[in-house]
Amino acid sequence: MITAIIRNKENTLVLDLPHSIYDIYEKLRSIGIVQPLKQIPLTDNEDEDIGVKLFSDNDFGNHLLLTLSEDNSLADANLLTYIVQNASEDIKEALEQDILYDQYGSMNEVVAAVRQMTQDAGPIKAVFFCPLVGNIDEGDGDMFTVGDSYLADSVDEIADALNRYTANDENDMATYYNKDDGVSEKLTSAVWSVELHGGRLFGRIDCSLKEALTAEETEALRDWLIGQCSDGLCEGFEQQPIDTMDGELFVSFWNSGDDYAMMTESEFDEYRKQNEMRMGGMQI
Numbered sequence: 001m002i003t004a005i006i007r008n009k010e011n012t013l014v015l016d017l018p019h020s021i022y023d024i025y026e027k028l029r030s031i032g033i034v035q036p037l038k039q040i041p042l043t044d045n046e047d048e049d050i051g052v053k054l055f056s057d058n059d060f061g062n063h064l065l066l067t068l069s070e071d072n073s074l075a076d077a078n079l080l081t082y083i084v085q086n087a088s089e090d091i092k093e094a095l096e097q098d099i100l101y102d103q104y105g106s107m108n109e110v111v112a113a114v115r116q117m118t119q120d121a122g123p124i125k126a127v128f129f130c131p132l133v134g135n136i137d138e139g140d141g142d143m144f145t146v147g148d149s150y151l152a153d154s155v156d157e158i159a160d161a162l163n164r165y166t167a168n169d170e171n172d173m174a175t176y177y178n179k180d181d182g183v184s185e186k187l188t189s190a191v192w193s194v195e196l197h198g199g200r201l202f203g204r205i206d207c208s209l210k211e212a213l214t215a216e217e218t219e220a221l222r223d224w225l226i227g228q229c230s231d232g233l234c235e236g237f238e239q240q241p242i243d244t245m246d247g248e249l250f251v252s253f254w255n256s257g258d259d260y261a262m263m264t265e266s267e268f269d270e271y272r273k274q275n276e277m278r279m280g281g282m283q284i
Helices: 021-030 059-065 074-085 089-100 107-120 148-153 155-167 182-186 215-230 233-237 265-278
Strands: 002-008 011-017 050-055 124-131 133-137 143-145 187-197 200-209 242-244 247-252
Touching: 002 059, 002 074, 011 021, 011 074, 021 074, 050 059, 059 074, 059 089, 074 107, 089 107, 107 187, 107 200, 124 215, 124 265, 148 155, 148 200, 155 187, 155 233, 155 242, 155 247, 182 187, 182 215, 187 215, 200 215, 215 233
Parallel strands: none
Antiparallel strands: 002 011, 002 050, 124 200, 133 143, 133 247, 187 200, 242 247
16 A cells, blocks of 8 residues: 655665554664654655655555655554555445545544544444543542542543543444444444533443344443443543543443443433432433
């Protein structure tokens, strides 16, 4: 797709992208480069020891190169080519046409388009909700749990942290669904976010599907989402500190309490109604 010629003084390395990150680091060390890929810009100035040139021997690669600039890094180039090469077959033809007709002005536009097209490839939507738990570390190692209002007041910070964390993964979470069942054939995208309802912040997972799920498949998807919230995606996120005035906030999409549930949209609506009745008409 794209080839990188990487120079370190008199030493030269030729790499086809995309390439395994670990293999790239090993090959870079062979020519004396130890910098992280994010710190290697796509420039080739004669007065600098390290330089990178990108080229392609086909039209598609040359048009894709137009979305990269000197502001991007070798890590960006590798990520971009990986995302495009591994795009779902459902969107690949349309994506390639858009790239050939220069519909994207930057790498970020390509990445955003792939994510959106992947979600849109599943016309059926299934939304799930779950409660969130927040804990504050005041700096002494002791943690205390914050209330719902604290999480609600921190919605922007939590949403930004989650977006940054999930942006690090070049794959849509649906690609990690590893059960050989009907869900794997129907699920095209799964996106985690947070959403306020009244004075309480909830986790929200938007799933895009090619076809509607059966009751059995809905339960299989629910179980997988819970697994991602407890041991997968969200286990990593809950270890990411979010700076607040009171210390570092850690947010979990899962807890071991009896009140934890992964709710479908209809179940969540019923949950809100029941809580509204208990709270005397206050909306959740």
